[in-house]
Amino acid sequence: MTPTPLHLDDSGLVREALARASILFTDVDGTLVAPGGVLLADASGAPSLATAEAVVELNRAGLSAVITTGRNRPQCGEITRLLGWRAFIAELGCVVQFDRSQEPEYLMGDWPEDALQPGETPFQAMIRAGALQALTREFPGRIEEHTPWHTDRVATHVLRGNVDRNQAQAALDRLDLPIDIVDNGIVNPPRHTLVGVSEIHAYHLVPRGSHKTTAITRVLERRGLTREDAVSIGDSATDVEMADVTALCVLVGNALDDERVRAAAAARDNVAVTQRQRGEGWAEFVWAWLSARRD
Ligand SMILES: [Mg+2]
Structure with a gap:
């Protein structure tokens, strides 16, 4: 113990x-x-x-x-x-x-200067790199955007669900941008559309090294x-x-x-x-x- x-x-x-x-x-x-x-x-x-x-x-x-x-x-x-x-x-x-x-x-952690396209925020760059699709494909029904907290962000995504963090990280590591998934603890959202998930965690996608x-x-x-x-x-x-x-x-x-x-x-x-x-x-x-x- x-x-x-x-x-x-x-x-x-x-x-x-x-x-x-x-x-x-x-x-x-x-x-x-x-x-x-x-x-x-x-x-x-x-x-x-x-x-x-x-x-x-x-x-x-x-x-x-x-x-x-x-x-x-x-x-x-x-x-x-x-x-x-x-x-x-x-x-x-x-x-x-x-x-x-x-x-x-x-x-922006370890991200190189050219990680972003002109006018792009890191939040947008993660979408372009396919980070959200990679996770929802890997864990159908077990991870989703942590609405309404997911809006008005520039650098990170906030998701909720219950997934194996190492497996999620491996899915992100196959993308072109260095993105880390961080477990930010247990949350109790009043509403969600997750399936078969009891303990719900908030996860953040962050530029690696931040x-x-x-x-x-x-x-x-x-x-x-x-x-x-x-x-x-x-x-x-x-x-x-x-x-x-x-x-x-x-x-x-x-x-x-x-x-x-x-x-x-x-x-x-x-x-x-x-x-x-x-x-x-x-x-x-x-x-x-x-x-x-x-x-
Ligand atoms: Mg906290």
Whole structure:
């Protein structure tokens, strides 16, 4: 059995990291918000101010929070504005906005300059390369566009379903463009047309070599900060990689439902987990952060 990561209160390492950190990189879905993307609700979806109160206290303390998510740029812009934050990382690290009033920077991983045709976005290039057809042919009924989240994207596709990731990657590797498929964790869409699929995952198609972690490092450099100044929080196996570029990666309790998350966490010594789930876990983390900084 995979060992469980440290609890937030368990270790001096956790407190030390929290005492020093001044910037947070936070996932959104499954982490900050309740099912359906609701902020003003507890993990079960019942109305609650717990997460919003933690956002207010974080803002009062003058700490920075940077949304770091697979969601698209328009969504991140609005969430950031509503919460009173400035910077965000959208489309799993491919779109970095240092301030929401500025133009974004695009990070295309290892793609060569000539990967795109004139005027083409990476999103369009993946369609041209046949990425979506390759996956629906390989897994009939088991993968589809994650509507309505699939729109207004420039760099990545977001799909949902349940497929063997290695087999999916092999199908993509037969195409002319280097495209990776990333499992972004368990989702609960209210509607879908998948057949015979119980646990549904969100999958992103990304230019090979692009990661949330590269974007986090860009934001830190831009602000003159280092890894030791930063903490991160999320709920998916991809989010655990944020531990590699921040002092500490915190997982909300529901993250441990996914065995891939447990394995990724066990491979690192700077991952901790909250007792509560989703936004309540996020709030638990913020209170621990504020308390560590006061001591
Ligand atoms: Mg998530």
